[in-house]
Amino acid sequence: MGEARRQGPLAGLTVIEMAGLGPVPLAGLMLAELGARVVRVERKAKARGFLHVPPEFDLDRHGRDIVKVDLKDPRGTALVLDLIAAADVVIEGFRPGVMERLGLGPDVCMARNEKLVFARMTGFGQDGPLADRAGHDITYLAYSGALHAIGEKDGKPVPPLNLVADFGGGTMFLLTGLLAALVERGISGRGQVVDAAMIDGVAMLTAPFHAFLATGFWKDQRGSNLLDTGAPFYDTYETADGGHVAVGCLEPQFFAEFARLLPLDADFIASQYDVTAWGAMRAAIAARFRERTRDEWAAIFEPTEACVAPVLSLAEATRHPHNVAREVFAAKGKLTRPRPAPRFSRTPGEITGMGEAATAASLASLGIAKERVEELASAGVIG
Secondary structure, eight states: OOOOOOSSTTTTOEEEEEOOSTHHHHHHHHHHHTTOEEEEEEETTOOOOSOOOOGGGOTTTTTEEEEEEOTTSHHHHHHHHHHHHTOSEEEEOOOTTHHHHTTOOHHHHHHHOTTOEEEEEESSOSSSTTTTOOOOHHHHHHHHTTGGGSSOTTSOOOOOTTIIIIIIIIIHHHHHHHHHHHHHHHHHSOOEEEEEEHHHHHHHHTHHHHHHHHHTSSOSSTTSSTTTTOSTTEEEEEOTTSOEEEEEOOSHHHHHHHHHHTTOOHHHHHTTTOGGGHHHHHHHHHHHHTTSOHHHHHHHHTTSSSOEEEOOOHHHHTTOHHHHHHTOEEEETTEEEEOOSSOOSSSOOOOOOSOOBOHHHHHHHTTOOHHHHHHHHHTTSBO
8 A cells, every 4th residue: 555654663554444432443543653554444424423522632533544435335345345455454343243234344354355454342242142232341341340349448339431441451452462463474474353352351451360369369349458449558548738649568668668758657567468457557647648738748759669659630640750751741733642652662653643634635545546536536435
């Protein structure tokens, strides 16, 4: 597909992204910022849904070529199939069977392109009794057991935004799957279908906790364990100004430093892992933190290894000195957002902007004949 080579470790890779919401668009953004050419196929004249974002802030479309196609018209399907035939990867997040009904299922696509990696993202997977069921991040968290484990002991389960199922169990496992399939293709010369399900991904993220359960180290009750606010030295505390600090001094040497700086009664140092002391320890810690503001505590603890951090807002995080020095965030036009991650020594990725070309220009650069583009445009098949 004729286009100037992009920067990044995936430069030279072409990805067809079937437009959707949630984990697939984030995967498309990350692939684009690692150097792949990502062509986002959008349904012509389809409403954008309940989240309408101005173009300069719409990361679902940044870094892509945007191709608007009427997928109910056989000529539109044929056009997308031609794009797929020349691509390396397809990513799609429809319910099972939708791509097949569009005439773009993996069997059809891979008959045209045997090296194609066809990566599918769903909530419940391509099979099973819930495969056709609608859901969102919180749904898959609930079915995987992860949601039950998140929250305070006497409170209700708390969804951690939609970071865990959508983006952790979804996007990251979709990327892991398609990149692994590309590595295997380099050996076999053949593509394959990747079935990435958010419920599978979230379940895999909980693997260590299943091991903890099996050993008896972990209770199947939220707010009662070492990493779920059950331990007073792994929790958040309110400060004098209504802010919060995050405490995570698990190891004895870090806890000793924490106790010295707070200060905390020396008797607690010896009884760090004595569960019977945790109630009194938590009360003492909470009382001390209420004596100073969040930033005053940050100034005390940041130069140390006590593992205490101020709980920053999203906006504050962009201004923290470490994040500024490392350039964790960057401005692109009107939007300040995270830089591409991870980082590469020889082939760094680059932050992208708004969709780079309209349908006609994108198709022309993808090798579709000008006459065909004009014909499809005049017939209303492309937008």
